[in-house]
Amino acid sequence: MILRWVLYVLTTLLVAASGSWGALALWYQAGSNGTFRAMIAIAWSLLALTALVLLWSRRGGGVPTFVYLLAFAVLLAWWGTIAPSNHRDWSDDVSRMLSGNVDGERVTLYNVRNFRWRSDQDYDVRWETRNYDLDRLAGVDIILSSWGVPGISHALVSFGFDDGAHVVFSVEIRKKHGEAFSSLGGFFKEFERTIVAADEQDIVRVRTNVRGENDHLYRLRMSKPAMRALFLAYVKEANELAAKPAFYNTATSNCVTIVYHMAKQIDPGLPYDYRLLLTAYLPSYLYRIGALDRRYSLAQLTAQGDITARARATGPQDDFSRAIRTPPEPGEDAAP
Known part of the structure; x- marks a missing residue:
């Protein structure tokens, strides 16, 4: 019974x-x-x-x-018959796919996005070919962009070079014209996955200054070999997606889990954690594993890393990357 x-x-x-x-x-x-x-x-x-x-x-x-x-x-x-495709009526900001060529320490990236945004519907389309010398890598930052959904932020990884240049990699859905993101749809083959490489003036500023999102920047503690390996992992992933499309998945292949799988190739002992899904809590995970500067508390790093007001104070002709990394004057609020 x-x-x-x-x-x-x-x-x-x-x-x-x-x-x-x-x-x-x-x-x-x-x-x-x-x-x-x-x-x-x-x-x-x-x-x-x-x-x-x-x-x-x-x-x-x-x-x-x-x-x-x-x-x-x-x-x-x-x-099982539903397959991803690289050939659809894509939105302008993801209409081209990133690819790269590696020649020793020299990397050429094709289709780096450098739009100038006035609104989500009004922008100048610019795709560029850029060259990078991995010997000149100087730092890696993770930027978390929040649009008000509890527990969720979008993660972008910015690589900085000793000449002040930055390039940001972002794992995103490849939207079709008129399509909007859906976390639930991301579980059901609603979107293809793409990797965008872009100028900070484009991919960060559009979030803070056009879409009204709140952004925080955290400097990662990484050795130069680890920075190089992560950069090349993005290039490898982009090339693979250009050759063979794949679906985005909200849980298993989102903006953070892809970075985790890349980083795990560098450090196989990297632990998995629920904060890789609830991305707004990612800083506490990074702090726990020693990826952030422990000379400061996490609250201090979060306050210092609030770049929203600094980003919104910039104009189109300003050096955006320098501005968001310039700390506020004494007595000036770090948050908007």
Whole structure:
């Protein structure tokens, strides 16, 4: 008797979980017509609900559950046919894919973004080819940009060189024209993944000065070989995506988890942590593993690293990278 109830409960959990997943999968991927997607997602939900009702009413024996599981197997087979693509009607800011060529310590990056943004709809499109000497790497900063969603920030990694130049790498969704980010959609093959390399004047300033986000900059404690390896890992990932597209996933291949997997190649002992998903808490993880300067408290580093006001005070012709790294004058607030 107890074994039967355990079996019923486990089957119920399986049907409920797969039913919910299937409904969302159909909603996000069953065609472009919203009405059709809603209807087929509802139909799937009703199928799962019917299987549960018949299970607990003990009608039909195990046939309804078997039919439902067979339908779920068909759904999974269909899901496996959905493939990513590099050929869609992309939004202007992700219309080109980053690639790179490595020749010893010299790296050439193709399609580095250097837009001039006046609003999200008004901007000057500029894609550039840039050359970098890895011998001149001077530092790596992580910039967290928050738009008000609790626990979530977007992470960007900025590489600085001894001549004052910076290039930022950012793992992002590759939006189509008119498309907006959805954390839930990111679990259901809604977006392809791309790596953007951009000037700080573009990719950071658009967040602080155009979109009204709040940004914090943290200097990472990394050896020069580790900085070089991380830079090259971004180039390798970008080249692989250019050759073979991949989907973005909110949990497994977001802006931080990709960096974690790259960094783990440098330090295999790097621990996994929930803060790699709840990215707003990433600084405490970095502080714990010794990636931030422990001569200061985390609260001090966070206050010193609030670059929002400094960014918003810049004009289009200012040296943006220098401005956001110039600490405020004594008595001046570090936050807006």
